[in-house]
Amino acid sequence: MSAKRLGIGLIGTGNISSAYLKAILGKDGMPGFPVLDIKGLADMRPEAAAARAAEFGLKAMSIDELLADPEIALVINLTIPRAHVEVGLKCLAAGKHVYSEKPLGVTYAEGRKLLDAANAAGLRIGSAPDTFLGGAHQQARAVVDSGVLGQLVGGTAFMLSPGHESWHPDPAFYYDLGGGPMLDMGPYYITDLVNLLGPVASVSAMSSRLRTERTITSEPKRGQTMPVRIDTHVTGALGFANGAIVQIGMSFDVAGHKHVPLEIYGTEQSLIVPDPNFFGGAVETRKRGREEQWQPVPVAQPYADGNYRSLGVADMALAILENRPHRANGDLALHVLEVMEAFEHAASQGRTVEIKTPVERPAPLAESLRDGRLG
Ligand SMILES: NC(=O)c1ccc[n+]([C@@H]2O[C@H](COP(=O)([O-])OP(=O)(O)OC[C@H]3O[C@@H](n4cnc5c(N)ncnc54)[C@H](O)[C@@H]3O)[C@@H](O)[C@H]2O)c1
Known part of the structure; x- marks a missing residue:
């Protein structure tokens, strides 16, 4: 474990903040990330910050106090997608590095603005998802990098669900602008694919919105209807710069299916890659040949056995202290945001859309591990 620590503030103490704090502080059997020295929590609802701070024995602050605190070098932004860029720009203006939940922004243009502001200020941007750093996904990356797959032909990526109104207490935002299956779940799949295959060069797509109104079946809003302002069934293909072509389906309209989340050919x-919404899962390969069977690939990489949300920001904090690039970085997140937005353009304009934001595959995590773990 590294003795080096970076002062951290966290803005947005809703649902997902609990998973971050458990992973950072080492609760529920997690090893913790001591490099992240949490100085305070804030939220636009002060009572939410106070409750979360009390739960974890941390300090609640106002947003202004947090931004003015000279001990805080980096802010973890766990607000809702439509607030990510607005809150991120405030943090940059206060001289803080920013690590944001996904998506980086709800449009490519606002994501670009955030990165430009960070570059101008000499500050760093990081972004979820960091599940591609999980042991199962790093193991899949090692399989790809070993060359045993042969020439990379393509793959499939499927996240087909009936939508979130059966379980989420307040699901309207999933069907509003900035929502939809692609912006909600696409970051996990497309980031993992870029980690495995490299940059996306082009996107083609078709999408539909068969219902213009949906009914909430979860409590407490059961029976209320929500307008649908985005396409809820998105299909298409990603053309990678290396020539691989991946078919993709992201839906809030499918009752059930039997596809695996990710296959690479x-x-x-x-190669079968497990659900990119999680850090672990089963990795399998199958050789060419009639008699061949799917074989398990043992997962030897760390961070496969728990909900390590904050792994990406721990890597970012260490990278700042060690003056090296971080993996879940703004360039990667902006590339993924451009790809997700390209599905909308490709579908509505009936054309193939070129992707322009350059990106490099992040280095395998193993290169920064000491004693099998990040500090
Ligand atoms: N809930 C999950 O399971 C989950 C999983 C992975 C990622 N995420 C991502 O995490 C982010 C947060 O999701 P959540 O489920 O925790 O949402 P949430 O609604 O439970 O919490 C968001 C919090 O941000 C606060 N907030 C909103 N706008 C703000 C602003 N402008 N300034 C300060 N505070 C503000 C809200 O008061 C709220 O406490 C989203 O980007 C989501 O995509 C959520």
């Missing part, structure tokens, strides 16, 4: 072997 090579001329010599195929």
